[in-house]
Amino acid sequence: MLETVYNNSPVWLQQVFVTAAGLRLHFQRKGGGYGRYLAEALATEKLTSTLLEELRIQLLRDLVGYCLHAVPFYQDWNSKNHLHPADIKHIRDIRYLPIIDKDAIRANPEFYCASGYLNKRGTFQLHTSGTTGKPLTIFCDVESRRRHYAYWERFLKWYGVGSNSRRATFCGRLIVPQMRNTAPFWRHDPVQNNLLFSSYHICDANIPFYLEKLRRYEPAYLDGYPSAISVIARYILEHDLPPLPSLRVVFTSAETLLPDQRLAMEEAFKVPVADQYGCTEMAIFVSQCPYGSYHLNSDYSLLEVLDSHGEATPAGQLGEAICTVFVNKTMPLVRYRLGDLLTAPEPSSCGCGLHFPIVAQIIGRKDDAIRTPDGRIVGRLDPLFKGLSNIIETQLVQTQNDTLLVRLVPAKNFCEKDEDKLLMALKGRLGGQLIIEIEKMDAIPREPNGKFRAVISHVRG
Numbered sequence: 001m002l003e004t005v006y007n008n009s010p011v012w013l014q015q016v017f018v019t020a021a022g023l024r025l026h027f028q029r030k031g032g033g034y035g036r037y038l039a040e041a042l043a044t045e046k047l048t049s050t051l052l053e054e055l056r057i058q059l060l061r062d063l064v065g066y067c068l069h070a071v072p073f074y075q076d077w078n079s080k081n082h083l084h085p086a087d088i089k090h091i092r093d094i095r096y097l098p099i100i101d102k103d104a105i106r107a108n109p110e111f112y113c114a115s116g117y118l119n120k121r122g123t124f125q126l127h128t129s130g131t132t133g134k135p136l137t138i139f140c141d142v143e144s145r146r147r148h149y150a151y152w153e154r155f156l157k158w159y160g161v162g163s164n165s166r167r168a169t170f171c172g173r174l175i176v177p178q179m180r181n182t183a184p185f186w187r188h189d190p191v192q193n194n195l196l197f198s199s200y201h202i203c204d205a206n207i208p209f210y211l212e213k214l215r216r217y218e219p220a221y222l223d224g225y226p227s228a229i230s231v232i233a234r235y236i237l238e239h240d241l242p243p244l245p246s247l248r249v250v251f252t253s254a255e256t257l258l259p260d261q262r263l264a265m266e267e268a269f270k271v272p273v274a275d276q277y278g279c280t281e282m283a284i285f286v287s288q289c290p291y292g293s294y295h296l297n298s299d300y301s302l303l304e305v306l307d308s309h310g311e312a313t314p315a316g317q318l319g320e321a322i323c324t325v326f327v328n329k330t331m332p333l334v335r336y337r338l339g340d341l342l343t344a345p346e347p348s349s350c351g352c353g354l355h356f357p358i359v360a361q362i363i364g365r366k367d368d369a370i371r372t373p374d375g376r377i378v379g380r381l382d383p384l385f386k387g388l389s390n391i392i393e394t395q396l397v398q399t400q401n402d403t404l405l406v407r408l409v410p411a412k413n414f415c416e417k418d419e420d421k422l423l424m425a426l427k428g429r430l431g432g433q434l435i436i437e438i439e440k441m442d443a444i445p446r447e448p449n450g451k452f453r454a455v456i457s458h459v460r461g
């Protein structure tokens with residue numbers, strides 16, 4: 001309903017809606033208490049690893065005490081289990097508590113919320129994107145949301161920008177109606193100092209308008225889907241255009257950042273590309289430092305990485321992410337099965353000096369990993385496309401146990417030799433048992449939320 005009104009409004013009125021939404025979001029994210037949360041987050045990143053570990057045990061003990069006292073699911077569970085917060089002496093003691101799954105939460109989300117918070121003024125809902133057709137509602141309160149955004153700002157500060165810096169975003173919001181095919185392809189939110197660009201209108205014919213607006217707007221940073229920003233970067237490179245002089249950094253999120261996308265953005269914009277990995281559930285936050293390491297913000301949430309038997313995976317080895325939420329007082333999920341695969345964190349010896357552990361590899365959704373017929377789960381396949389030229393974009397779709405469909409957007413010089421090279425590289429990684437089919441396309445469709453998925457599996461492991 002609101003979307004229809006918005007889509008049918010003139011640009012000036014859409015601008016009013018965007019500003020009003022900006023005001024609401026600004027209050028929700030940066031209102032009272034924000035400065036204190038930011039100061040706390042900045043202080044904890046300077047802790048020694050010993051003090052950081054002590055803080056994490058304390059956070060966990062407090063969280064367990066809070067859940068047993070305030071959350072119906074844990075009250076119910078503890079009527080049979082009789083756990084006391086003082087029983088939590090080490091991080092590993094989290095294993096006294098049960099793992100919770102998305103399906104159970106989806107069936108009764110309020111059961112996992114702190115009862116006192118649920119009816120409080122300022123409680124609101126967030127929704128996961130639900131690309132699997134299974135969306136999840138997350139309840140949150142403004143204080144928790146502000147705490148969450150303090151960690152985000154801490155990350156911005158690693159690159160010398162802050163939440164007041166001028167930014168331009170390329171995300172999934174339908175900010176410009178899809179039927180519209182003339183500029184402007186952006187709306188301005190003056191409250192958050194943010195120019196919101198449509199990710200859905202980026203094509204060769206429209207990019208000159210995007211670039212002209214970016215040059216006049218002079219953002220300090222770009223933020224959004226790598227699949228959107230990298231297309232603009234490639235256009236700059238292909239047309240030998242100068243970088244944006246105001247730009248200091250590009251932040252990417254919400255999709256797997258592919259090496260060729262990173263390279264295009266670094267070359268076109270001549271600034272660092274900083275990637276981050278998080279989720280709507282506020283259950284994990286991994287952010288890339290200027291030295292290139294993916295640091296787990298271990299004061300933001302607690303991550304366990306488990307193998308298929310439920311045992312902790314050794315550091316650096318691949319497993320399933322089980323997350324415990326520290327920042328959301330309304331819905332403090334403990335041992336939440338996120339459904340993503342990543343490597344277990346390793347102690348940091350990064351040149352940046354941060355003590356937050358390092359996650360070497362983030363595969364993303366467990367359901368979207370490629371499985372070979374002999375039962376192997378193959379991690380990120382994007383390194384395989386390195387050195388393959390004349391390919392604009394690819395998407396791997398496992399359609400059956402033994403079949404992999406490669407959707408491919410060829411560049412104009414693409415030839416049989418390139419196809420042979422690609423097949424060889426895929427077979428080298430996946431073995432000879434998978435039947436590989438190649439489908440050439442003009443463009444690979446995005447998800448309804450505008451996200452690009454590099455790997456899709458219709459086979460459930």
Ligand SMILES: [Zn+2]
Pocket residue numbers: 289290291292293295350351352353354
């Ligand atoms: Zn680092």
